[in-house]
Amino acid sequence: MKKERMAEIQAAIHAVEEKKTINHVYLVGCGASFAVFKPVEFYLNRETEMPTTAITANEFNYATPKSLGEESVVVTCSHSGSTPETVAATKLAREKGALVISFMDIAAAGAPLEKEADISFHYEWGDDIDMSDGKEASLYYFMFGLLKEFNGEEAAKYEKAMEDIHKVGAVVAKNRKDWDQRANNYARAHKRFDGVYYTMASGSSYGAVYIYSMCLMMEMQWLKSQAIHSGEYFHGPFEMTDFDTPFIIVKGVDDCRYLDERAEAFCRKFCDDVLTIDCAEFDMMDMAETSKVYYANIVLTAVLRLHASWLADYRGHMFTVRRYMWRMEY
Amino acid sequence: MKKERMAEIQAAIHAVEEKKTINHVYLVGCGASFAVFKPVEFYLNRETEMPTTAITANEFNYATPKSLGEESVVVTCSHSGSTPETVAATKLAREKGALVISFMDIAAAGAPLEKEADISFHYEWGDDIDMSDGKEASLYYFMFGLLKEFNGEEAAKYEKAMEDIHKVGAVVAKNRKDWDQRANNYARAHKRFDGVYYTMASGSSYGAVYIYSMCLMMEMQWLKSQAIHSGEYFHGPFEMTDFDTPFIIVKGVDDCRYLDERAEAFCRKFCDDVLTIDCAEFDMMDMAETSKVYYANIVLTAVLRLHASWLADYRGHMFTVRRYMWRMEY
Numbered sequence: 001m002k003k004e005r006m007a008e009i010q011a012a013i014h015a016v017e018e019k020k021t022i023n024h025v026y027l028v029g030c031g032a033s034f035a036v037f038k039p040v041e042f043y044l045n046r047e048t049e050m051p052t053t054a055i056t057a058n059e060f061n062y063a064t065p066k067s068l069g070e071e072s073v074v075v076t077c078s079h080s081g082s083t084p085e086t087v088a089a090t091k092l093a094r095e096k097g098a099l100v101i102s103f104m105d106i107a108a109a110g111a112p113l114e115k116e117a118d119i120s121f122h123y124e125w126g127d128d129i130d131m132s133d134g135k136e137a138s139l140y141y142f143m144f145g146l147l148k149e150f151n152g153e154e155a156a157k158y159e160k161a162m163e164d165i166h167k168v169g170a171v172v173a174k175n176r177k178d179w180d181q182r183a184n185n186y187a188r189a190h191k192r193f194d195g196v197y198y199t200m201a202s203g204s205s206y207g208a209v210y211i212y213s214m215c216l217m218m219e220m221q222w223l224k225s226q227a228i229h230s231g232e233y234f235h236g237p238f239e240m241t242d243f244d245t246p247f248i249i250v251k252g253v254d255d256c257r258y259l260d261e262r263a264e265a266f267c268r269k270f271c272d273d274v275l276t277i278d279c280a281e282f283d284m285m286d287m288a289e290t291s292k293v294y295y296a297n298i299v300l301t302a303v304l305r306l307h308a309s310w311l312a313d314y315r316g317h318m319f320t321v322r323r324y325m326w327r328m329e330y
Numbered sequence: 331m332k333k334e335r336m337a338e339i340q341a342a343i344h345a346v347e348e349k350k351t352i353n354h355v356y357l358v359g360c361g362a363s364f365a366v367f368k369p370v371e372f373y374l375n376r377e378t379e380m381p382t383t384a385i386t387a388n389e390f391n392y393a394t395p396k397s398l399g400e401e402s403v404v405v406t407c408s409h410s411g412s413t414p415e416t417v418a419a420t421k422l423a424r425e426k427g428a429l430v431i432s433f434m435d436i437a438a439a440g441a442p443l444e445k446e447a448d449i450s451f452h453y454e455w456g457d458d459i460d461m462s463d464g465k466e467a468s469l470y471y472f473m474f475g476l477l478k479e480f481n482g483e484e485a486a487k488y489e490k491a492m493e494d495i496h497k498v499g500a501v502v503a504k505n506r507k508d509w510d511q512r513a514n515n516y517a518r519a520h521k522r523f524d525g526v527y528y529t530m531a532s533g534s535s536y537g538a539v540y541i542y543s544m545c546l547m548m549e550m551q552w553l554k555s556q557a558i559h560s561g562e563y564f565h566g567p568f569e570m571t572d573f574d575t576p577f578i579i580v581k582g583v584d585d586c587r588y589l590d591e592r593a594e595a596f597c598r599k600f601c602d603d604v605l606t607i608d609c610a611e612f613d614m615m616d617m618a619e620t621s622k623v624y625y626a627n628i629v630l631t632a633v634l635r636l637h638a639s640w641l642a643d644y645r646g647h648m649f650t651v652r653r654y655m656w657r658m659e660y
Contacts (some may be wrong), residue, residue: 011644024381029594031565042393043361049397051354051381055527056561063372063533063585067379085561092562151396196526203393214566222569224526226556231386231415234660235361239653240550255393266660270653330564330596 001132001141001165002076008121009138012132013145015119016073019099023071026098027054032215033077036135039297040075040143046255048150057085060091068210070097071253077103079125079137081111090116094207103138110311130169136298137168144294164291168298175282175299179306186275187310190246197223198240199248200263203256204229204294205279209252216308220319222312230263238266246273248307250300253279255295277293277303331462331471331479331495338451339468339525342431343475345449346403349429350606353401355476357384358419362545363407367536368463369627370405370473376585382518386413391422400427407433407469409455420446433468460499474624479598494621505612505629509636516605517640520576527553527579528570530593532560533586534624535609538631539578546638550649553641558606560586560593568596575638576603580630580639583623631658645656 016022025044027037037054044052053065057076068074074093078086081104090113093100102117105125109236114120123138124130131137148158190197197217199209209227217225228237230249241247247267251260257280268274279296282303287295312319324330346352355374357367367384374382383395387406398404404423408416410433420443423430432447435455444450453468454460461467471492478488520527527547528538539557547555558567560579571577577597581590587610599602609626612633617625642649654660 031562034562034565045383045395045397046393047396051383051397053375053381053383056559056565058561058589059532059559059586062588063376065375066377067375067381083565084538085579120644167594202389212560219566219569224554224570229386229389231388232361232544235364235386235413236549238660241654256389258392259388262660266654323598324571325569330568330592 001137002209005122005133005138006141009142009145012119012121012142013149015099015101016146019073021071022050022073024067025050025052026060026061026065026068026072026074026093027052027094028057028076029073030057030083030084030085032211033079033083034329035207035210035214036077037075038210039204040139042204043143043294044146044150047147047154050150053188057089060089061085068093068098072096072098074098074100075102076100076113076117079108079112081105081106081108081113083113085150087112087116094118103142131172131298132165132167132169134298135164135205136163136301137165140298141165142296160288161291164287164295167285167287168295170251171283171285171287171295172299172302174285176302176306178283179303183303183306183310186307187314190311191314193246195224195245197225197246197248198228198237199225199250200228200230200233200260201250201252203252203254204257205250205252205295205300206245208297208304209250211301212308213305216305219325220321221308221311221315221321230259233263234266241267241270242273243270245271246275247271248275248277251276251278251280253296301308331467334507335452335463335468336471338477339472341371342449342451342472343479345429345431346476347472347479349403351401352380352403354395355380355382356390356395356402356404356423357382358387358390358404358409358416360413360415360422362541363409363413363416363546365537365540366469367405367508369534370469372494372534373473373624374476376478377484377529378610380480387413387419390419391415397424398426398428400426402426404428404430405432405434406430406443408443409435409438410437411435411443416481417442417446424448433472433509440596461628461632462495462499462501466631467495469543470624470628471495471562480652490618491621491624494625497615498515498625499619501607501613501615501617501625502629502632506632508613509633513633513640514637516637517644521644522640523576525554525575527555527576527578528558528567529555529580530558530560530563530590531580531582532589533582533584534627535582535584535630538627538634539580541631542634542638546635549655550651550652551638551641551647560589563593564596571597571598571600573602576605577601578605581606581608581610583626
């Protein structure tokens with residue numbers, strides 16, 4: 001991670017540390033910039049006593065939580081820095097007196113999202129960047145600052161994770177390479193499949209499959225895909241399981257792993273088309289044991305993107321093709 | 331609502347009132363008994379300052395929120411009173427010192443869910459009951475008690491809503507009758523459709539479409555169906571919209587209504603197969619204006635169930651047919 005990025009994220013963390021009373025953290029965005037917050041929501045609620053809520057921007061705007069006020073920290077994200085709902089949320093939160101931190105693509109620096117916030121940080125974007133400077137890594141670096149602030153007892157673990165941020169680039173690159181042929185094979189085998197791709201995950205991994213299904217598959221491939229929480233699988237969706245119904249099952253490495261293992265074990269009994277992405281198999285190289293659990297999720301995001309990229313390639317449907325977005329007002 | 335039901339729900343509310351310090355409310359269940367809590371989560375966060383989280387039971391069990399403890403209120407629900415994940419959550423919450431309230435079908439009275447809880451209440455189940463005694467109505471009656479406790483300023487409104495509980499049965503029956511032919515027509519027109527039924531809603535209505543898609547359609551009809559949050563539609567899923575892709579769009583009457591209206595307006599431009607269920611059109615009869623917004627959601631649940639019932643009828647696939655549930659251990 002570049003020095004200037006670390007500096008601006010540290011400044012955002014410092015603003016939180018300086019704040020006298022905090023009673024709620026809200027994480028606000030739309031689509032992939034909403035779901036990117038799901039692991040942050042998970043970890044803050046799991047490891048600290050700070051109530052933390054990820055919420056899609058227009059629900060935040062129209063059905064504003066009553067707790068929102070001077071004792072809130074609100075973090076907003078929009079890739080372009082100009083998503084109208086998220087800009088409105090940023091403005092609203094500031095009017096209510098919250099400390100508002102926004103983040104966006106570095107190419108969007110100075111965008112409305114930044115103008116409406118108290119303080120901002122930025123990330124880099126693209127397949128060729130060092131992923132230590134990417135969207136997830138930047139957010140995680142910030143998250144570790146919050147975790148440390150709200151759970152001082154485990155400060156050493158979070159400081160170690162912050163040190164390990166520099167290893168994210170190499171770790172992601174290594175696992176992309178390791179998974180490339182598998183993702184290629186899967187895409188080739190499925191290139192003519194036109195049914196629903198079910199995806200499953202839980203805990204800190206759920207956001208990544210939400211992005212995969214909602215954005216990479218539905219939005220960017222016009223393919224049917226649905227993200228199911230592994231804990232909910234047995235309470236409805238599992239009845240869809242059949243020998244020819246593809247399931248992509250993520251086995252995470254956080255405390256919810258058993259949920260994924262149980263879903264996978266059942267699914268494999270009745271379905272012949274299961275792809276397991278086991279985060280425990282990722283090569284996390286020389287990261288500290290305690291850091292691996294967090295950063296595995298960034299590798300997962302990259303591996304899922306690789307899968308979608310190969311599908312896009314075999315199907316001749318580029319990620320940038322849209323029916324509606326960029327083509328009209330809505 | 332029967333007197334004995336009101337009495338046991340009042341006792342549960344009283345237990346909350348008696349509790350000295352409350353810092354978080356957790357709503358825990360699986361599938362339909364998880365999603366039934368979504369409107370409660372919505373209203374508690376919207377109208378009170380009490381942090382409230384609905385969470386699927388095994389995520390609660392394995393990745394227990396750090397805040398869970400003596401200052402928590404935990405509400406758990408399982409229709410049979412014996413869903414293992416929810417029973418385990420009930421037990422765990424009590425071990426942590428929380429006040430634990432469970433509710434279940436009256437036929438399950440005395441089940442493990444009740445044994446593990448501090449206090450319980452029950453509901454009736456079936457198509458022929460007075461819906462004032464149903465699952466949603468019982469939960470809402472309890473919810474109004476919490477809203478009153480955590481937001482005393484609006485006590486009069488919640489007391490009025492509690493009085494109106496007796497009107498729920500007649501209101502639901504009336505709207506079922508009004509919608510019957512429409513639901514029949516829709517099901518007849520779609521009986522051979524084998525693609526994905528997309529459903530959309532937001533705010534307090536989202537839980538109802540989650541239940542419709544996950545339980546009534548996938549679990550009980552083996553039909554492909556996905557619940558999309560109206561606020562997320564424009565940030566991914568809307569690219570799936572096409573002239574022949576069915577969308578069932580709920581327009582709610584809470585503060586999120588604009589999100590649904592916006593999604594419907596766009597969807598209708600490009601899709602010829604949109605069914606709108608407008609909660610503003612429900613006949614709420616002589617309920618107080620302030621009560622209608624809450625109870626419209628119970629009517630919505632009944633109307634969605636009617637739609638699924640007619641599909642089940644035309645397709646000859648009864649609600650009770652299962653591939654896996656009731657047929658094996660999992």
